[in-house]
Amino acid sequence: MPGGIDPHTHLSMPFMGQVTCDDFFTGHAAALAGGTTMHIDFALPVNHDLLAGWEEWQKKAEAAAIDYGFHMAVTSWSDKVAADMAALTQRGVNSFKFFMAYKGALMVNDEQLLQGFRRCKELGAVPQVHAENGDAVAEGQQRVFEAGITGPEGHALSRPPELEGEATARAIRLAEFVGSPLYVVHVMSREAQQEIARARQRGQRVIGETVASAISMDESRMWDPDFKVAAQYVMSPPIRNKEHGAALRAALGGGLLQLVGTDHAVFNSSQKAVGRHDFRIIPNGVNGLEERMHVVWQEMVNSGLLSPPDFVRVTSTAAAQIFNVYPRKGVVAEGSDADVIIFDPAVRHTLSAKAHHSAMDTNIYEGYEVTGKVVTTVSRGRLVWHDGKLNVTRGSGRFVPTPPFGPLYDGLERRPPYLLDVARYGGVPQRQHRHRARSS
Numbered sequence: 214m215p216g217g218i219d220p221h222t223h224l225s226m227p228f229m230g231q232v233t234c235d236d237f238f239t240g241h242a243a244a245l246a247g248g249t250t251m252h253i254d255f256a257l258p259v260n261h262d263l264l265a266g267w268e269e270w271q272k273k274a275e276a277a278a279i280d281y282g283f284h285m286a287v288t289s290w291s292d293k294v295a296a297d298m299a300a301l302t303q304r305g306v307n308s309f310k311f312f313m314a315y316k317g318a319l320m321v322n323d324e325q326l327l328q329g330f331r332r333c334k335e336l337g338a339v340p341q342v343h344a345e346n347g348d349a350v351a352e353g354q355q356r357v358f359e360a361g362i363t364g365p366e367g368h369a370l371s372r373p374p375e376l377e378g379e380a381t382a383r384a385i386r387l388a389e390f391v392g393s394p395l396y397v398v399h400v401m402s403r404e405a406q407q408e409i410a411r412a413r414q415r416g417q418r419v420i421g422e423t424v425a426s427a428i429s430m431d432e433s434r435m436w437d438p439d440f441k442v443a444a445q446y447v448m449s450p451p452i453r454n455k456e457h458g459a460a461l462r463a464a465l466g467g468g469l470l471q472l473v474g475t476d477h478a479v480f481n482s483s484q485k486a487v488g489r490h491d492f493r494i495i496p497n498g499v500n501g502l503e504e505r506m507h508v509v510w511q512e513m514v515n516s517g518l519l520s521p522p523d524f525v526r527v528t529s530t531a532a533a534q535i536f537n538v539y540p541r542k543g544v545v546a547e548g549s550d551a552d553v554i555i556f557d558p559a560v561r562h563t564l565s566a567k568a569h570h571s572a573m574d575t576n577i578y579e580g581y582e583v584t585g586k587v588v589t590t591v592s593r594g595r596l597v598w599h600d601g602k603l604n605v606t607r608g609s610g611r612f613v614p615t616p617p618f619g620p621l622y623d624g625l626e627r628r629p630p631y632l633l634d635v636a637r638y639g640g641v642p643q644r645q646h647r648h649r650a651r652s653s
């Protein structure tokens with residue numbers, strides 16, 4: 214099969230006072246051992262400066278051992294941000310993430326969302342949203358904390374799925390208002406998934422990305438009496454209950470969600486421990502870069518929800534197409550990069566921190582049993598994982614530019630008019646203006 218493409222990772226990312234502990238080398242070693250040969254990482258602006266963020270992430274990626282692309286987050290709005298977005302699309306960044314949550318930090322408001330979506334449309338870039346209502350989340354966190362719930366379970370309680378559904382619906386409607394496509398990252402709930410399905414049914418170009426943790430784990434783990442265990446599962450939007458997991462698997466199997474990432478953003482147990490007395494400051498994020506291919510196979514193929522070709526689509530091909538690097542990536546074909554894995558569907562194995570290659574000291578999949586294993590990984594023609602042995606070379610990974618105006622833009626202008634398309638308005642009526650004196 215083609216090597217996996219993880220469309221959603223955070224390597225060496227400063228976040229909530231910590232820096233994610235997998236860098237572009239340890240994260241890449243983990244990826245290769247799990248059959249992933251490319252990922253797209255989220256670069257963050259430095260003091261809202263996109264180009265400074267770009268420079269920063271270029272440096273981080275010097276250690277790269279697999280091919281990678283970048284999304285860029287947009288955390289404010291100004292003429293300079295708009296200009297820098299254009300500069301970045303020239304440099305091979307065709308996707309920009311807007312955070313509707315993390316109030317007081319990364320969050321943008323609706324006006325900024327509209328400006329950002331419109332700019333993406335002009336540039337042929339893909340606007341992405343972290344969809345949760347950040348104002349309501351902030352209030353929810355305060356209410357839960359003041360009620361005396363201070364542990365990781367407070368995280369799940371304070372930001373219910375309705376807040377994810379609301380923000381997803383709002384982003385979808387705003388994208389329709391400006392006529393841009395939309396990519397919703399880390400879909401964690403049925404509410405969000407259903408909004409995406411409804412939008413697609415209306416003919417809107419909306420992509421739903423779910424993540425490995427959402428389709429395999431459930432929120433009960435945040436109630437574990439051991440803080441170290443419970444805190445591992447804290448990510449945003451939160452991992453939901455089992456009904457949400459089942460709905461997401463069904464939607465992925467039925468083609469209502471398009472691809473699976475990980476949101477790999479790992480903090481080791483000492484980093485998570487800063488939130489021991491306050492769930493609001495536990496750094497958010499879970500692992501998955503090494504586990505994703507196995508987890509998706511186990512949850513989706515072994516359960517009969519996806520065929521092997523559809524597994525390839527949701528773990529590799531769809532990402533390559535959406536981010537416009539297909540057929541260089543996402544397919545085994547003449548002329549494509551030789552990113553290839555051999556997957557043995559009969560090998561049984563158990564995921565654990567002891568056996569993984571990430572720098573993490575814990576693993577949310579501890580004890581998770583899988584039938585089917587990546588036994589060989591070839592990255593651009595080099596044998597890098599075989600028979601349980603890694604052969605990873607620092608600096609061997611290349612930046613893969615993602616060009617603008619990819620398939621999400623193909624023919625977009627021929628779609629039925631969007632909500633407010635003045636350019637397509639047929640013309641103003643010719644009214645006669647008569648001014649008569651009023652009779653009294």
Ligand code: URP
Binds near residue numbers: 448478
């Ligand atoms: O909890 C998460 N998701 N951490 C990473 C940042 C983000 O929102 O993607």
Ligand code: ZN
Binds near residue numbers: 343398399449450
């Ligand atoms: Zn996010």
Ligand code: ZN
Binds near residue numbers: 255
């Ligand atoms: Zn993320």
